[in-house]
Amino acid sequence: MLYTLYEAGYYASTPFRFATRLTRDLWGSPLNPARDTDIGRRIFASSDLIANLTRRYGKPEWGIETVEINGVSVRVRPTVVWTSPWCRLVHFSRDVSDLRRAGRTELDPPLLITAPMSGHYATLLRGTAQAFLQDHEVFITDWINARDVPVLEGRFEFADYVDHVRDMLRVLGPRPHVVAVCQPGPAVLAAAAMMAEDNDPSRPATMTIMGSPIDARLSPTVTNQLAEERPFAWFKSNMIYTVPAPYPGMGRRVYPGFVQLFSFMSMNAERHQEAHWRYLQQLMDGDGDSVESHLAFYDEYLSVLDLTEEFYLQTVDIVFQRHLLPKGELMHRGRLVRCDAIRDIGLLTVEGENDDISGIGQTQAAHALCSNLPDDMKMDYVQPKVGHYGVFNGRRFNEEIYPRVRDFVRRGEKGFDRREEAA
Template structure:
């Protein structure tokens, strides 16, 4: 019922939002003399601020029409190469010369399924395209998936990752950003234990909650304090009519967004205050940067209830993976089975979502990966977002990822060590 009330409230203020939009257009029109005065710009700024803070933000586009390869600008086209009800796999296909000798590695970027769309990683994709054939998981808003398509939980997520690696073929590299670090590590563990020849050549885990007992953040402590029953009773709702997923149990994106914003509420309030002042001062560049960031940040999607609850319980409450108790379809997930997949982990010094050491913990679990096939990097002076986006990501993290991927492609390795299939006891 709460979700329906939220939708009703959004619909009720639609006339006010339309009026604010009209006021903004009137007082920002250059033909209106008031638009050239501080008073007129203040009215337009107030109207825009109201409209932006009450609107629903739709899914943004990647909007990456070109990239630079070998110092030349080449066109890029988005193409869906694999599709399931809850995810599409997008290939950013570069129009490279047919006779180009160098073959770039295939890179599967697994985007977070944690409330934001995959476009949150637009900067990650843009930075990697000059160096690799980039594919990204484009997760579908759960409220847009009819109930007839069935459920989707953490086990399904792991199956999706495995299926995508099969679809991309051998010698693929995988990168998991934040939340998918756990299911990606689980998927690779399962594939190696089965002797799957489509296991990736390398996996890069970035700012992920592998072991949230290390340097727990506010997010981690909340999950442990409340327990899974609290989340089931307080944050799970039914997708409202007339959405295609009407009746599906979901964790609404607006609740996830509220939680994230409340952690740094003062920062967001200051950002909107500065946005207002930039508009009054007619500082268009600074105002546009604010719009670009919040157009992405405020665009959210719903998660299926079963996926959200299983993830919270498995990763944040019971810590099943670091304790050696995580299972996939009844099969024990054993990171010790990984022997032939290189491991690179990246963390941010000021990360307030996944604390320092939580991602690095994967090295303690993957005990059978040789020392020359693993590396860890702690990026100074960046928070969670800076681990996969921003100037430091482009200048300091990307070169390390590219070097690691290039060094651990199948063609650059000695003979592949035999995989050992382990059978869980009990």
């Protein structure tokens, strides 16, 4: 019912939204002689703010056209190389002639970035992908909005996420590398464990897990506490709604993206209010650079997707309430997931000192689970002065985190020097 009311409210406000846009365009037009007056700038700024707050935010474009390598601008083209009803595997193909001009004559290691399926589109990792493109053949999981998947396509469960990771690693070929950003950490670790136990030739050579709830019992955050304090039935009764017409997924039960967005924004309500107030002042002052920065951030932040009921509820149950993976009790299609089967997959964990989503220690827990992995194939890094988002994006990621991940992958490509020449 909530989803239907949400849609009805959006369409009911259409005349007001159109009027606001018309006002913005009128007072922003260079033909309006009062455009640069104080009252003109105030009317324009106010109407622009309202128009942006009430409009629909669709899936953002990747916008990755080039990457600089050794001072050479290398052209990049996103190409879909594998699909399912739930995901597109996107390969950021770099122009071969440009790579030669940049001095790259050998193939760079293939690397899969597994994006979170937790409310935002994979484009949230645009900066992450751009960094890795300097030294890798980058592939990324581009998850599809559940409301756009017809009910006839069936369910998408936690186990399906694990299977998708395994299938996509096989697309990359023998011994690729994988990076799990936030939520997919447990699923990626489970997939790697089973591939290791099966001696799968496409099992990853290295696995980097960033800001992820491998063991959410450690350093619990507000998000973890909410999941533990509420009974499972509460999530099913209060967080799940039915997709209305005219979406292709009409009738599918989902955890709506707008509910997730409201939850995120309410956690930092004052910060978002201050940001929009600054935006209003910047518009009136004509501060174009700051305005563009604000719009770029919120164009991404306010773009959300729905999750299937079963995937959301199973994640709450498996990861945040029963903690099955760190307890050694996670079953995948009737098979016990054994992280101790991992013996030749390098493991790097990355955490942020100020992460308020996945507390320090939650990601590090992967090292204890991979008990048969040699110490020289393990590495842990905690980045000072960054929160959750800073673990995989921003200046400190580019300058301090990414170089460590790159070097770890390079070691993995060399077989970790055959485990330091067999010690």
